[in-house]
Amino acid sequence: xxxxxxxxxxxxxxxxxxxxxxxxxxxxxxxxxxxxxxxxxxxxxxxxxxxxxxxxxxxxxxxxxxxxxxxxxxxxxxxxxxxxxxxxxxxxxxxxxxxxxxxxxxxxxxxxxxxxxxxxxxxxxxxxxxxxxxxxxxxxxxxxxxxxxxxxxxxxxxxxxxxxxxxxxxxxxxxxxxxxxxxxxxxxxxxxxxx
Amino acid sequence: xxxxxxxxxxxxxxxxxxxxxxxxxxxxxxxxxxxxxxxxxxxxxxxxxxxxxxxxxxxxxxxxxxxxxxxxxxxxxxxxxxxxxxxxxxxxxxxxxxxxxxxxxxxxxxxxxxxxxxxxxxxxxxxxxxxxxxxxxxxxxxxxxxxxxxxxxxxxxxxxxxxxxxxxxxxxxxxxxxxxxxxxxxxxxxxxxxxxxxxxxxxxxxxxxxxxxxxxxxxxxxxxxxxxxxxxxxxxxxxxxxxxxxxxxxxxxxxxxxxxxxxxxxxx
Numbered sequence: 001x002x003x004x005x006x007x008x009x010x011x012x013x014x015x016x017x018x019x020x021x022x023x024x025x026x027x028x029x030x031x032x033x034x035x036x037x038x039x040x041x042x043x044x045x046x047x048x049x050x051x052x053x054x055x056x057x058x059x060x061x062x063x064x065x066x067x068x069x070x071x072x073x074x075x076x077x078x079x080x081x082x083x084x085x086x087x088x089x090x091x092x093x094x095x096x097x098x099x100x101x102x103x104x105x106x107x108x109x110x111x112x113x114x115x116x117x118x119x120x121x122x123x124x125x126x127x128x129x130x131x132x133x134x135x136x137x138x139x140x141x142x143x144x145x146x147x148x149x150x151x152x153x154x155x156x157x158x159x160x161x162x163x164x165x166x167x168x169x170x171x172x173x174x175x176x177x178x179x180x181x182x183x184x185x186x187x188x189x190x191x192x193x194x195x
Numbered sequence: 196x197x198x199x200x201x202x203x204x205x206x207x208x209x210x211x212x213x214x215x216x217x218x219x220x221x222x223x224x225x226x227x228x229x230x231x232x233x234x235x236x237x238x239x240x241x242x243x244x245x246x247x248x249x250x251x252x253x254x255x256x257x258x259x260x261x262x263x264x265x266x267x268x269x270x271x272x273x274x275x276x277x278x279x280x281x282x283x284x285x286x287x288x289x290x291x292x293x294x295x296x297x298x299x300x301x302x303x304x305x306x307x308x309x310x311x312x313x314x315x316x317x318x319x320x321x322x323x324x325x326x327x328x329x330x331x332x333x334x335x336x337x338x339x340x341x342x343x344x345x346x347x348x349x350x351x352x353x354x355x356x357x358x359x360x361x362x363x364x365x366x367x368x369x370x371x372x373x374x375x376x377x378x379x380x381x382x383x384x385x386x387x388x389x390x391x392x393x394x395x396x397x398x399x400x401x402x403x404x405x406x407x408x409x410x411x412x413x414x415x416x417x418x419x420x421x422x423x424x425x426x427x428x429x430x431x432x433x434x435x436x437x438x439x440x441x442x443x444x445x446x447x448x449x450x451x452x453x454x455x456x457x458x459x460x461x462x463x
Contacts, residue, residue: 048457128349129342136331136341136459143294143458 031167038155042177045148046094049180052144053101056137057088060108063130067115074114081107094178101141102182108134145180152177208431230296231408232417233276237300237450238262241406243279243315245322249400250362253393257373262452265381270334271305273376274452277369279313285325288314293330294458301451306333307380308454309372313365324361327352329372330460338380339372345461347371366393417450 064081084103091097115127156176159168168175234240238258239251254277266272278296282288293312302308314326329344351371357363367390374386409417415428 052457129346132342132345132461133340136345136461139294139462140457140459147457 027163028167028170031164032171034158035155035164035168035171035173038151038158039173041151042148042155045144045151049141049144049148050097052137052141053088053097053104056104056108056134056141057085059130059133059137060085060104063108063111063127063134066127066130067111074118077107077110077114080110083107094180098181105138105182108138145182148180152179230299231280232414233278233300233409233451234406235409235413236406238274238276239406240276240278240408242408243281243313243322244319245279245313245315245324245361246365247362247397247400248403249393249397250366251403251406252400253366253396254369257369261373261376264377265307266304268381270380271307272303272452273307273309273335273380274303274454275309275311275369275373275376276300276302277311277313277365279315281322282314282316282325284316288326293328293460293462294456297330297332297454297456301453301455303332303335303454304452306454306456307335308332308452308456309335309339309376310456310460311369311372313361326462328460328462330456330458332454332456333459334454335376335380336457336459339375341459341461343375344372345463347375348461348463362397363390363394366390366397 060081080103084100084107087096087103088100091100112131158164159173159175231240231242234242236251236255239246239254241251258275258277262272262274280291282291291312291314293310296312297308297310300310302310309332310328310330312326312328312330313324314328315322316325317323327348329341329348331339331341331344347368351368352361352364354364354367357367370386370388370390370393374388377383377386415424
């Protein structure tokens with residue numbers, strides 16, 4: 001009788017351990033796969049930003065060539081654009097890219113304002129075409145940054161929640177990721193004024 | 196069927212209906228702007244009531260034809276959607292996100308889609324076009340650039356030859372864009388259209404019903420609602436029609452192809 005009670009207790013303990021083990025194992029598996037998915041979303045969004053940045057960088061070069069007399073009449077703007085393009089070309093890390101992104105956005109804004117307010121600077125017929133392209137690129141960049149930040153937000157929020165918080169460190173995932181920060185005004189998309 | 200079984204079935208059915216309605220009503224847009232669902236025609240959504248019936252019919256027919264012509268190609272079926280919306284004032288333009296609208300409607304298979312969005316202010320008597328925007332699907336970007344789209348808006352929509360007629364300007368813009376899709380993306384040698392024929396059709400086309408966003412039931416059976424809502428509603432319909440002895444049910448004629456976009460396009 002005593003042995004039977006002992007056996008039942010033993011089986012119950014083993015059953016509880018097995019259930020807990022199963023729960024832990026399944027939770028860990030779900031957490032790992034879920035985190036991988038979130039990380040993939042971030043990587044895809046980051047790749048998208050880099051593609052868009054490269055496209056804008058290329059278009060900016062074409063836009064400058066479509067403006068005649070910029071260097072003679074607005075040397076500071078020209079220097080700003082050159083510095084921004086150089087910063088982008090030299091960027092290695094994400095931090096460098098974020099800085100170069102902000103510099104190029106500011107330079108682009110300054111270029112547009114200068115061309116529109118300075119009658120001595122003339123735009124070639126291709127100017128409007130490049131402006132449409134740059135504006136399209138800026139909008140796409142805005143969306144890419146937003147998608148990236150939304151993916152990071154989703155990751156950071158999930159990483160802090162139970163039970164994911166138990167496994168994040170165990171699997172070697174980052175506990176928190178950095179957002180794609182932008183300088184003030186760099187989120188403004190240039191408006192096209194076509195007469 | 197016993198009385199107890201009927202009672203149980205009725206309770207289960209009631210709970211399923213309540214759960215479905217509650218779930219659907221909670222499917223609200225998370226963004227600030229509440230975007231409408233597309234109309235059942237999908238390819239043309241004249242929510243502002245700005246277009247003549249002839250324009251609506253032309254764009255719908257061409258949209259269907261484009262998709263049918265391209266759906267079996269390696270690129271996937273292209274979808275070109277025209278939408279007009281009425282807004283309170285120009286300040287509202289900035290709050291409308293064409294990318295979000297494009298993504299919600301899932302335009303184009305394999306991201307081969309194009310959304311032409313026209314925003315109007317005013318009322319039924321007098322509408323003013325205040326913004327023309329084009330959103331280009333991820334894969335479509337390779338074939339239509341923002342510059343091309345922007346220049347086409349300038350050249351067609353504001354073509355002085357049309358003397359301010361939105362329908363004529365939009366018609367030319369539409370045909371130029373669809374021509375670009377056919378020739379640049381799908382390798383057609385040419386795409387011919389005749390603006391005189393289009394003008395005549397605008398005059399002779401029969402009036403058609405004003406368009407509105409899809410009804411809730413239509414939404415449930417479209418590609419925009421979660422799969423589980425479809426299953427639950429299908430189950431309800433199966434049970435009801437099974438009890439009543441059957442009968443046909445409505446279907447959505449056209450829907451999005453699952454495409455997405457990345458904000459590339461034109462705002463003017």
